[in-house]
Amino acid sequence: MRSFLFIPGDSPKKLDKGMGSGADALLLDLEDSISPQNKAQARATTLAFLKEAMPVKARPRIYVRINGLATGLTDDDLDAVVSGRPDGIMFPKAEGGAAVIHCDAKITAREAVHGLPEGALDIIAIATETAQAMFLAGTYVDASKRLKGLTWGAEDLSVELGAEANRDRDGHFLAPYQLARSLCLAGAAAAQVQAIDTVTIDFRNEAGLRRECEEARRDGFTGKMAIHPAQVAIINEVFTPTAEAVKRAEAVIAAFADNPGTGTVGIGGVMYDRPHLERARQLLARAKAISG
Numbered sequence: 001m002r003s004f005l006f007i008p009g010d011s012p013k014k015l016d017k018g019m020g021s022g023a024d025a026l027l028l029d030l031e032d033s034i035s036p037q038n039k040a041q042a043r044a045t046t047l048a049f050l051k052e053a054m055p056v057k058a059r060p061r062i063y064v065r066i067n068g069l070a071t072g073l074t075d076d077d078l079d080a081v082v083s084g085r086p087d088g089i090m091f092p093k094a095e096g097g098a099a100v101i102h103c104d105a106k107i108t109a110r111e112a113v114h115g116l117p118e119g120a121l122d123i124i125a126i127a128t129e130t131a132q133a134m135f136l137a138g139t140y141v142d143a144s145k146r147l148k149g150l151t152w153g154a155e156d157l158s159v160e161l162g163a164e165a166n167r168d169r170d171g172h173f174l175a176p177y178q179l180a181r182s183l184c185l186a187g188a189a190a191a192q193v194q195a196i197d198t199v200t201i202d203f204r205n206e207a208g209l210r211r212e213c214e215e216a217r218r219d220g221f222t223g224k225m226a227i228h229p230a231q232v233a234i235i236n237e238v239f240t241p242t243a244e245a246v247k248r249a250e251a252v253i254a255a256f257a258d259n260p261g262t263g264t265v266g267i268g269g270v271m272y273d274r275p276h277l278e279r280a281r282q283l284l285a286r287a288k289a290i291s292g
């Protein structure tokens with residue numbers, strides 16, 4: 001999945017719009033975009049939408065972002081939405097693998113109550129939203145079979161750190177947030193799950209979004225979250241492997257196939273070894289998943 005579009009879970013209009021947005025995944029939000037007094041209504045609206053949207057054949061994957069474990073709202077959120085059988089749960093303010101295990105157990109209980117197969121729902125965790133979470137980014141390995149992705153957040157983290165800003169004047173993330181981004185990337189790679197880049201909140205800034213997508217892809221992220229439908233096309237474009245990248249990957253795979261048992265090959269004056277072969281396979285798998 002390349003693009004993950006956040007939609008406030010209390011807005012039927014935006015929820016409907018999300019279905020035609022072109023996003024690979026929708027993140028129906030019960031957390032930060034919903035005011036405390038609207039939580040109950042948002043759960044009901046989100047469940048009604050899930051009942052309509054999940055049976056649709058050609059649709060994005062659909063996740064619900066619940067409220068974090070410290071809020072006291074997690075159980076009510078899961079009680080409300082698991083019966084709508086979303087593809088998964090986005091788990092915010094995760095503090096390491098232990099918190100994911102906790103969330104997993106809560107989901108398992110609801111799957112049993114609603115007669116769903118155990119493990120039906122995936123988890124995507126937001127790994128860097130608290131100060132403590134930063135120190136736990138390496139603990140997601142083998143936490144849960146449900147865990148399919150890690151992403152990171154700069155907004156909540158900057159509040160917790162007491163920061164005045166999280167970006168410099170040119171819009172680049174400042175050091176603490178670059179660290180969070182790197183920890184997410186390494187944590188995801190260690191846990192062998194997808195690394196998903198955080199949101200770009202100034203949604204009219206197309207050039208800034210494109211730059212962030214390109215930097216994320218360069219570093220190993222394979223998707224990015226969006227907050228506005230206008231961001232989806234750019235994210236999809238940048239995270240779709242180019243024809244040139246596919247050709248390069250095919251050449252690497254062919255070179256190893258032509259030299260069985262070899263650990264390293266030269267193509268066009270450049271050395272490729274086993275990690276490059278693995279990367280080429282991953283890229284082709286992603287390209288294939290996108291083209292269907």
Ligand code: COA
Binds near residue numbers: 014017
């Ligand atoms: N998902 C689906 N549709 C959306 C959308 C979203 N995230 N954001 C905007 N739209 C719709 C609007 O309803 C509007 O529809 P219309 O043309 O039928 O009236 C259209 O897209 C254009 O929206 P626009 O006027 O440019 O933006 P806005 O001022 O209505 O909304 C935000 C701006 C930021 C409030 C809105 O984009 C939003 O709610 N984003 C998601 C916020 C969120 O979930 N945050 C939590 C994660 S950080």
Ligand code: MG
Binds near residue numbers: 032129153156
């Ligand atoms: Mg948040």
